[in-house]
Amino acid sequence: MKIITAVRGFKDILPPETDKWRHIEDTAHEVFRAFGFNEIRLPLLEKTELFRRGIGESTDIVEKEMYTFLDRGEESLTLRPEATASVIRAYLEHSLHAAESVTKLFTIGPMFRRERPQKGRYRQFNQIDVEVLGPDDPRTDAELILMMIHFLRRIGLKNLNLELNSLGCAQCRPAFRDAIVTFLRGSEENLCGDCRRRIGTNPLRVFDCKVEQCGELVSQAPNMADFLCPECREHFEKVQSSLSLFQISCKINPKMVRGLDYYTRTTFEVTTEFLGAQNAILGGGRYDHLVQELGGPDISGIGFAIGFERLASLIPEGETDTPAGPLLFIAALGDRALGNAFSLCNRLRMKGIRVDMDYGGRSLKSQMKRANKLNSAFTLILGDREIDENRALLRNMIASTQEEVGLDELEETIMKIAR
Ligand code: AMP
DSSP, X not given: OOOXXXXXXXXXXXXXXXXXXXXXXXXXXXXXXXXXXXXXXXXXXXXXXXXXXXXXXXXXXXXXXXXXXXXXXTEEEEEOSOSHHHHHHHHHHTTHHHHXXXXXXXXXXXXXXXXXXXXXXXXXXXXXXXXXXXXXXXXXXXXXXXXXXXXXXXXXXXXXXXXXXXXXXXXXXXXXHHHHHHHHHHTGGGSOHHHHHHHHHOGGGGGGOOOHHHHHHHTTSOOGGGGOOHHHXXXXXXXXXXXXXXXXXOEEOXXXXXXXXXXXXXXXXXXXXXXXXXOEEEEEEEOSSHHHHTTXXXXXXXXXXXXXXXXXXXXXXXXSSSOSSOSEXXXXXXXXXXXXXXXXXXXXXXXXXXEEEOOSOOOHHHHHHHHHHHTOXXXXXXXHHHHHHTEEEEEETTTTEEEEEEGGGHHHXXXXXXX
């Protein structure tokens, strides 16, 4: 019979890759906690309406990429394509804004987008999502970006390119949008079919188009920087000056508009040349009207989402703190030894020590081979003779030395080594 494989674009994360994931998650918890963030866990399924309103009807995500279905033909539900809308939904549903004027949250988990799968792009992928709700001070933006860069450096990433832009606010963006529409209408014949349609629906989306011809045209388009109102200009300058206090260098990219509709003012992306075509590690920005658009009070927000798979792919194997193999492998020969080893092995495990053994009754040679393969630090050989004499050889696999240990002191000896 044929085996059943995973769905295209949906990926298993196998060991030892999972050690790397745990290391990234632990570092995220440690760094974010120091900056005052708390973890939130959210459902994967939400009402479709949340993303239609939260992300925007005419974005690629909502138009083409969502996994949406009618639940028993009654209610339209969607597997979340991103976390910000869900975070705000929970923030409003549980009135977190009434309890605190500043709410700092992070969540780590899978997102779903029906994109064309390729290296670094999956249909189920994971994000580390971080959001600050409440303050609109530019130092909040700088602090968030600082934490993000610090986290990436702690993970061990180098050569990061931070790009920054400001998309203005409800006051100054309409004039920019008008200028873009006029510009695009002037060269409509050079745009792809999708972009021609976007002129009428959401002209800023043309900036995200992957078609080469559209990209060339956009490079000559007007820049938001020339349309920023004095308040937005000052906000953007303060973000940059606060970042420079921490020697965080960034490039201003006036063409970066990001793929989602809700951004206002500061937007940012981190890319690296090591990722190939899918070179973005993360993206984020400020969203000063999103909470209101989702039915809440007038509260500002800013956040970012890191692509977990892309981040993990940048960390070389073996660069995590997790031990590679067990501390001890017990090679048991014969029924009596197997019985003793079984109880010793599980007693040590319950004390938190990684111990392994094999119940297959295989030869000493093949058990030693297995100990080597598992990368065990120590091996204990246990046979009838050792049990009769109440002592056995404990072999240090790294130093290639061995010592005789009394079986009664074995547990204590192993505990000492583990310390
Ligand atoms: P976005 O939510 O589109 O701003 O994406 C934020 C980050 O998530 C990107 O910079 C990528 O690292 C990651 N990402 C987005 N879409 C995918 C995908 N389909 N597969 C893998 N990673 C993704």
